Amino acid sequence: MRFKRLDLIRYGKFTDRRLEFPFREADFHLVIGPNEAGKSTFRTAVLDLLFGFPLRTPLDFLHAKADLLLGAAIEREGTALEFLRRKANRNTLRTPDEAPLPDGALDSWLGGAHRAFFDKMFGLDHERLVAGGNSILNAQDDVGQVLFQSASGIASLGKVRDALEAEADALWAPTKSSKRVYYAARDLYDQASSDLKNAIVRTRDWASASERVQALSERSAEHRREQSARQETRARLERLRRVIPLLHELEECERELKDLDGVALLPSDAAQVLAQAQLSLARAGQRLEIHRGELDRLNIQASALQVDDKVLSLSEDIESLDALRHRYAGHEAAIIQAEGQSALLHGELMRMAKELGWQIADPAAPDALSMLRERMPGLPLRERLGQLLREHETISLAIEAADAVHANRLADAQALDAKLKNHAAPEPGADLRSALAQAQSLGDAVLTLSRADLTVRRRREALEQSMARLGSWKRAPDALAAVVWPTPQSVAAWLAERQSCQADLKSISSRRADKAATVQRLSLSIEQFQRLHQPVTQEDVIAAREQRNAVWRSIREGGRPLAASAEAYEAKVQHADALADQRHDKAREAAEFQALEQQLEQERAAYQDILRRHEACASALEVQESAWRERSIGLALDGMALEEFSDWLARKDAALDAAGALALAQEERDALAGAHSRAKEALGRALLRHGHAIDADAELADLRTQAQVRIREADDARVLRQEWEARRVEARPMLQASEQAAKAARGRLEAWHAEWREAATRAGLAEGTSIGEAVGALQLLSGMVDRLDQLQRLRQEQIDARRGDLHGFTTRAVALCRAADLAVPDGGVDVEAAFAMSRELMRRVAQARQAQEHAAVTARAIQEEQAQLRAAEHSAAEAQAQLQPLLESSGSNDPAALALAIARSDRLRALKSKLQGVQKRLAEDSDGISRERLLAEMAEVDAARLQVDLAAIQEEMTQAQEQQNALAVELAQAEADLASIAGSDDAARAEARRQEALATMADAASRYVKVYTAARLLRWSIDRYREEKQGPVLARASDIFSKLTLGAFERLRVDFEREPMALQGQRADGRLVGIEGLSDGTRDQLYLALRLAALELHLEQSAPLPFIADDLFINYDDARAEAGLRALADLSRRTQVIFLSHHDHIEELARSVFGDELNVIRLERQAAPARGQTPFGV
The missing domain is CATH 1.10.287 (Helix Hairpins)
Incomplete structure (x- = not known):
């Protein structure tokens, strides 16, 4: 199985990232990226994709757990499968269209491999490589263990075996030790058996213990009764000590209250009320005297004030008139200035009319301006004349442009005809082009031949080195290839x-x-x-x-x-x-x-x-x-x-490979030289046929340059002629169009002249008026219209309107003066006199308002004094009212006797409060006993000896308590002894401990069998693996190790004389180096060689799976890193290899090994977007 494509759709920092892995003969793929670019995320993604997401994952920092999604396309022997893997509880495998796949859909592709096995066998990073090297050092004396843990990828296998043996020894061994679990449980079992034997009950002991407990209990009860009587006596004496002072104080209070019998009880704040009332009466009397004097003064001041009510009633009109005075103050000067401007405008109008040739008989006549306005052409006619003038300029420019375009196009057409007539384009010929193409296909021939020679020299040196490593074999490589060697x-x-x-x-x-x-x-x-x-x-x-x-x-x-x-x-x-x-x-x-x-x-x-x-x-x-x-x-x-011999055969194969490589390099060099010679000869012949002189010593590069120049010149000439012909074809219709455009422009000019003559006649312009004169006339007409409008607005808005404002102001000023009883001069009033009247009226208004404000202030002061006088009278009445209830309660109308009555009342109240407090304290300290009984108890004792009696009874109680404590200890011990032989559960507890010890012994025995068996099975597995795999694995590992160390070590050997057998490295000079003598880096390379050899052996028996290598060569120099890449190249011909690295120079080394077919994938570091954003990058 191999990856064809891996899609990181929503995973970690990746969003919609696709990684392509195209198939190559050497199925090696290099993934390069800086730190934090996502290489570790890629390794985890492979595991999660193939074996499912774990319950918790740290890679949900960008996408939510439910949104995590991976995809891939895998292939094997011509069959392919595309699927998705979701983070979900079920149906995590899906097709690309989200149809569910069975959970075991990948089992046949993975060959039964589980997550941990795939991660250990088909994954290796720098950390595991270093850990593997260290584990080899720890297992240096056991070659079986070295092979087993290197092949399985399990580091520190010796620690596992040692831990099992240590645990077995801690459970049981033939030698007894309290530190071993079994023997510790056996000691507990013996102790529990002894305790069980001692827990047997004897009747005579039980009867004796029971009688002793009963006697001690009776003595303890008698002591408690006696102590209780002492406590009662002490409590009575303590009560008397507390209440005797209270009883005396109570009797004293009752005698004083009897003396105050008949005193009226006034309020508790009577003294305070009396003091406040007396103070209020004194303050009220002083305030009455002050406010009455101030009120008399204000009344006299108010009677002396005079207010002009008539002027105050006209104050708004007078203020409005004064505001107009300020506004119209500059009217006379403005009128004079406006009349001057009017005269200037009138003179300019007359001058412009004279420039137009208009005759005005009397410019100063009142109707002169009316006559000018009548002779002015209307606005539509003026606008039409302006439009015609603008059109004339446009038409003139169009005629000039059309003539210029026609002239230019005519000149261009004539120049193209001349160029085509005098131009000839040479043709280089197909033979020259073919010879040049053949020479160019060779590239840089000198450099290629130099590289080929260098390759031949390197291959010859490699062959010599390989033959030198064959030792005693001194025959030629051909003889080496002719021998039939053992497999x-x-x-x-x-x-x-x-x-x-x-x-x-x-x-x-x-x-x-x-x-x-x-x-x-x-x-x-x-x-x-x-x-x-x-x-x-x-x-x-x-x-x-x-x-x-x-x-x-x-x-x-x-x-x-x-x-x-x-x-x-x-x-x-x-x-x-x-x-x-x-x-x-x-x-x-x-x-x-x-x-x-x-x-x-x-x-x-x-x-x-x-x-x-x-x-x-x-x-x-x-x-x-x-x-x-x-x-x-x-x-x-x-x-x-x-x-x-195995190592020698490997060196023999290397020598044969070197010989084959030398032969191939020599053939390629000879082929390059022949092609170079043929291309040079063909190119020379072609250049000679086209009239070029050729130097006999010229190189192929010089001939190629001459041919390129010849062909380029010919091509440029042909392209130039084609361009000129195309331009001539395009120029003919354009020349005709420019000629027609010139004729049309002249037609538009003739039409304009006819329309201009008609409009100029209507405007009163002479028939022979030029364009410039017409423009000037229009400007003068526009200026005259503007000045006529300015003159009209000036007379209406500046002169006539201001004169009307001044006349209205004068009339209003006279009317207000008469209404205010001011004198008005006979014979009319001018503007200056009206302004003076306005100022006088404003002065009168200010005086009247000032007098009015003084009167209002005085009135408010009188009202305030009257209110203060009434408040002082009210305060005196309130103080007298506060004293009246006290006088009535005391039964006297004399305020002087009231203070003595208040003092007697306060004493009566204090005695009653004190009596209540004493009674309360007596009730609290008397323990609920009546006053009569307390008096009787007080009569029975001597108060002087009360404290002595208390001390004596306390001493007796202390001694009795010590005896009671000793008796209680003795009773507790007796009860414990009785419980130990009668009612305790020691026997049951001892039996429980005995059974627990038996169970612990059984568990230790069972665990010992399991652990001891596991250690023996692990030892047997290591030995069996060594017996079965030692030969093939060591042979292949020796070859890889020699290449990884660049020949510093020739092979790996097993020291059979040591027990257990040990693994050693043999240098080129025959010296043997143990694992402990290897450097850290060399141990890492040894571990890598063993891992790769074991993986190749595994691939011979199982389905291939992708091998993920992460930065294995961090501490390697370039030479050893290249050797490591070549070892991975051998592995990539058996299974897919994906190499992750953050070093850019690895790409150059990898290309030297894999050539241009190397597939390089680059990961870039970028800030993770916020959750919800989905940047796409492929």
Whole structure:
């Protein structure tokens, strides 16, 4: 499966963003963008698209969760599928037209891969690359673990296994420890069992404890009763201590109240009311005296004021007249100025009439202006004359323009005819054009040939380097290609078989050493057992008896004399009998000795079997070594180890590829040189045929330039002639049109002359008046009309109207003076006198108003004084009214005696208040006891010894309380003892703890089985993966690792001598470097090589899926980054590879690897729009 297109419709910061991934032979696609351009969002989008959105996602900051939408087009082996993925609870997969798809529609495309597997196996970023390199370092001593976690993408697999083993050890182990869960629960179980045993109840103990609790309870009750009596006595004494002072105070108050019996009780504020009333009376008397004097003064002032009411009644008319006086003050000067302007306008009119040739008999006559107005032509006629003059100017300009256009077009047509007559266009010919096209198709031939030569040199150097890396092989590349070499699968099978034999031999050698040690240990045990117990076996008894019988047979048969052999025979008999007796006595030791011998015999047999197997394995390994030596000799690789042969084959393939590349580069260079020579020869012949001199040493570029100049000149000449011919065709109708336009303009001029003569006659102009004279006459007529209108407006608006205003003012001034009883002169009044009358009237009005205002102010002051006088009288009456109720209550009419009555009343009120307070306090402190009983109790005690009695009773109560506390502690302990043997739940609690401990032990045992099994299964999975995949994966990883390190490391090797086996890198000089000796960057490259090799092996067995790589080469230099891209290029021929990066220089490196077919997608950083905006960018 591969992506054909990915649509980020509404996802994260993207809106309607489409990414295209066209198919290439090397299916590699580069996505470049700066930081925060959306590369991480793209990786997450691939997971969400293929496997569904998670429940919560942080990518809803722009679009709401319900609006998140992704789309894609995927393809596989000619079939394609387009679909959408929504963020929803169901039906998340849909077709492009929103029809729902089954949830499992992508299962067959994904080959059963789930989200976590796809992310680990087909996704790799810089962070995971570094973590993988570190995990390899942590697992450096276990090659199986290195391979397994690199292939699966699971980093820190050793930590997982160590955690499982640590958890298993914390649960249970053969050695007891309180830190282990099982043994801690066992300790709790033992403690609970002990507590359960101790919780058994005994009858005698229970009866004794019960009796003790009852006795202590009775004593405690008696103590409480005695303490209660003491508390009552103390309470009575305390009450008397509180109430005795109150009783004395109560009696004192009652005696004083009896003395005040019959006193009238006045209001509580009577003294304050009396003081305020006396103060108010004093203030009111003072105010009355002041206001009465002021009122008399104001009345005298008001009687002296005089007001002119007649002038005040005419004040509005007088003020209006004064306003007209100010307005008309400049009328006389304005009239004089207007008459001067009128005279000037009249003189100008006469002058203009004289310029027009009009004769006026008497210019100063009154009807002179009327005569001028009658001779003036009307406005329509004047406008018509003006219009005709403007038309004449337009017609004249049109005639001039038409004549100029006709002349220009005639000249252009004649010039084009001359050019076409004298111009000839050469034709370069088709052969020159064809030769030039052929030369241009070669591009920059010199540069192309230089690049081809450079490529040939580089390919030759690469071949030499590749051949040098072949070591002892010194033949030519052709001989290298002619040999039939073993396939990598065969070599891997040989190597796997050899490694298997080596592993078996190593294992059998270890077992042989162990078995030899066991045989030696058993032999030593038997020897020590014999020295210690001296056991007698049945074989020893039989042997002794055989010796005895042999001596007897010799004596009986006469072979030995009886006297000489008797002593020996008796010794043999005694020895045989002693052995028989000893065997009977040490039967158990004999049985043990026999068992040891049988065990030794079995171990020796097993040791011999191991020796035979060891010899067989060694023989098989020697056969393999011999076979390989024969093969290596036949391949001219004497002395090469089988482990090095895979790497050598890879270098051989690289050398053959380099040889093929050199041959191809040489062919391309020769083809370019031939094409260059042919193009140069053809172009030279074509130039010679067209009359161009050719230098024998001229380069192809020079010939191409000459041909281009020749063809360009010919093309320019042909285009120029075609342009001239087209312009001549266009010029003919335009010339005819310009001639007709000139004739039409002259016709319009003749019509204008006829209309002008008729209008000029009507306007009184002479028949021979020129255009300039007519323009001047119209200007004079317009000026005369304007001046006539100005003169008429001046006389009507400036002179006549102002004279009327002054006459009306004079008449009104005289009438107002007479109405105000002012003297008016006889014989008429001029304007100046009228203005003086107006000023006098205004002075009289001001005086009358001033007097009127003084009178009004005085009247208001009199009213205010009268009001103040009435207020003072009212205040005195109110103060007297306030004293009247107090006088009536006291029973006296004398205000002086009222103060004493108020003092006695206040004392009576204070005593009553004090009596109520004492009674209230007595009621609160008497504990609800009546006054009579309190008096009786007070009589029974000595008040002087009251405090001493209280102290004594308090001391008794303290001692009694301490005894009660001690008794309570003793009673609580007795009750606890009784509860512990009678009513407690200790037994049940102990049983519950015991059951809980049993459950914890069971859980620990169950968890231990699971964890221990998981650790063992993980160890087994790692070993099995190593056994199955170590050969192919290491072979491919070695090749990739060598390329990634630019040949610094030739291959990867496994150290079989270490336990567990370890992975090492072999440098070009043969030195081996362990993982711990690699730099951080080289470890990252080792992890990348293992991941890519494992991924290629996985792709051979499963459906291909896109591989997403994110900024893997951040810490690589350009050379190693290019090597990494070439490794990904090999992977891209098996599955789609999408490489994400924020470094622009990666594009240049990628183009050097993939050429012009590289698909580059650029992501730009931009501010995320607000939610709801949908910018579209593809």
